[in-house]
Structure formats: C-alpha cells, structure tokens
Amino acid sequence: MSAQVMLAQARDHGVQLTGPVPPDTSRQAMAGEGFDISAFTIDWHVHTATCPQGATAGSWREQQDSPGHDVIRIRFPDRTCAIRPVRAKCTRRTSGPRDLVVRPQAEHETLQRARHDQSTEEWKNHYHRRAGIEGTLSQAVRRPGLRRSRYPGLRKTGLQLLLTAAAIDLIRIDAWLTETPLARTRTAPLEALPEAA
Template sequence: MSAQVMLAQARDHGVQLTGPVPPDTSRQAMAGEGFDISAFTIDWHAHTATCPQGATAGSWRAQQNSRGHDVIRIRFPDRTCAICPVRAKCTRRTSGPRDLVVRPQAEHQTLQRARHDQTTEEWKNHYHRRAGIEGTLPQTIRRPGLEVPPRPRRRQRRAGPPHRGQPGAPGTVGRRRSVNWGRSDQRADQRKMPATWSPAR
C-alpha cells in the first residue's frame, strides 16, 4: 500500500487505511546499520536537512523520478562529506557527497509513520482483525449452490431473479461461524486482507 493511496482515502473518503507499506530498500536500512533516511532530520520550511553528524544540506531540488512521481533531491556539501569521520556509514562512494531522495512532505511523513507503526504490537493486533473478515468471504462464496454464474455474453436489459440460496446466505454463514468459533481449524483457515480502514483522525 502506498502513501499516495493512504492520503487519497483520508482526503476523499475520511477513512484511515491500515495495511503494510513497502519497506526502505536502501543499503543502510536493509543491512540494519549505517544512516538510512530515518536518521536525517528534514526541515520542510527551510528546505534543508541535517545529518546525524550535525551537517546541513547545501542543495534542495524538486524534480521527478523515472516513474514521473514528484520527489525532492537533497544534497550535502562535498567538502563536509569528504572529511566526515563516519562517511562509511553513510555512503560507499569514494568521492562525492551523500544524496537523499525523498517524497513530498505529506507522502514522506505518512510513509515514515506507517513504517514505524507496523513494527508495533498495537498495529499488528489492529491489523489482525481483518483476518476474520477475509475468512468470511471465501466461506460465503464457496457455500454449495452459491457459485457465481458466468456473465452472459449479450447484455440483458433486466437482471434476473436472485439465486435461491443468496437471501439466506448471510444468516447461514453467521450461524456456522458462531458454532465453529472455538475451533482451531476454522481459525487457521482465516487469511489476512491487504488493508483495513477506520475513520480518519
């Protein structure tokens, strides 16, 4: 799930999506050592950034990446990075400064917050609620007699009557799930949904 989708749902529908977001795939983040993007302090109003060693960026440029998305390239001074005692934790370059490529403020902050939240037990417990909802869908669809018929090739002006088993399906599934609630095999069949939602704060 992307930060753009999360922001769009909150803006257009007033809901807060909860779901896994892509991790930071930088070398520093993947290795668990060094300075990844979260180690830098970004001042959005002053259009600058500060590294863990206290150095301030010298360049801030808005541009687009190869996919046409708006990004901001932040570049630190050459001289500052050249004499940095912990340069190896920041970049593998033998020359040149550290560059940061970040998304616009709202997207960046949403993504960083989501990455942090999904590592907490509170987030995991909240997201796990979706498993029961996802488990209900296949149980309803797979009920004998409720298979979805193939779509007719020719457009019909009037929809036909509902399937004879459709009106009673919710009640039947509800009773069945209530009886089987305590069975471990039923819980094992529940699967996770990519995202769930709650009212936006």
C-alpha cells in the same frame, strides 16, 4: 500499501487504512547500521535537511522518478561529506556527497509514521484481525456469491448483502453444530511438486 493511497483514502473518504507499507530498502536500513532516511532531519519550510552529524544539505530539487512520481532530491555539499569520519555509515561512494531521495512532505511523513507503527506489537495485534475478515470475505464470495447482485438498484442490493451475511451466519452455525472440520488451506503448485530424490 503506498502513502499516496493512504492519504487519498483519508482525504476523500475519511478512512484510515491499516496495512503493511514497503520497507526502506536503502543499504543502511537493510543492514541495520548507518544512517538511513529516518536519521536525517528534514525542514520542509526552509527546504533543507540535516544529517546526524550536523551537516546541512546544499541543494533541494523537486523532480520526478522514473515511474513519474514526485520526489525531492536532497544533496549534501562535497566538502562537508568528505571530511566526516563516519562517511562509511552514510554512503559507499569514494567521492561525492550523500543524496537523499524523498517523497513530498505529506507522503514522506505518512510513510515514516506507518513504518514506525508497523514495528509495534499493538499494530501487529490490530492487523492480525484481518485474517478472520479475509476468511469471511472469501467464504461470502465462494458460497453465497457476494460479488454478484441479482437485482438492480441500491435498495435491493443492500437487502441481498444483509441476506448474504445471515446466510454466512447459518452456514457457520451448521458447521459448528455438526462439528464439520475446517477446510485445509490450499497447497501451492510449487509445494505440491515431489521432492527431488
């Protein structure tokens, strides 16, 4: 999920979305060592950032990335990065300073909070419930035809949804009483190929 979608749903509908967000793909974050984006302190009001070694950014430019999203490019001064003894933890460049590219404040903070939350056991247990919900939706689409409304109008469609939910309950009760085994999950075409001898 993207931070933009999470913010839009909260703003427009008052809904808090829960789902995995993309990880930080920087070299530092992937290696688990060095200074990734979360190690920097960003002051959104003064338009500056401070590195873990105390150096302050020299420039702050608002621009757009190649897909057209708003981003902020934060650049540290050449002389500041050149004299740091921990330069290898910050950048691979042999010359030139570290650049940070971040989303606007609301998106950045939402993304950082979501990345932190999804690493906790509480979030994983909460998200694990989605498997049952996805199975229920899949069953409702395949058996009683949840995606199609037979009648026009909100009241009739609402009634159909209630009857669909009741039908799913009856189908599951029947399967439980007759001890019908659970269906096997589908096998992907690549998995179905015989192993090379």
